[in-house]
Amino acid sequence: MEEYKxxxxxxxxxxxxxxxxxxxxxxxxxxxxxxxxxHPETLLQFVQDISKDIDVCLT
Structure with missing residues (x-):
């Protein structure tokens, strides 16, 4: 996060x-x-993984 204002x-x-x-x-x-x-494209995979983990917990 040191690269962003x-x-x-x-x-x-x-x-x-x-x-x-x-x-x-x-x-x-x-x-x-x-x-x-x-661009922080590496975060897209992180967000996708979090979404899948939350889905598993809620179903």
Whole structure:
């Protein structure tokens, strides 16, 4: 996180309109310190893994 001025993660959960379960929306907003810093794409796999772990716990 030393490469970013700010980094905000927002998680929104909405019940499905039909059937059981919910839909989860993750939003990652960040401001890099400079243009040479790569986008935090490695976090996408992390977010996906967390979502799957939570799903296992809730079902």
């Amino acid at each position: 700010s980094f905000v993660v927002t998680i929104q959960v909405f019940p499905r309109s039909e059937g059981s379960g919910s839909v989860v929306h993750w939003t990652l907003e960040y401001d890099k310190l400079h243009d040479e810093i790569v």
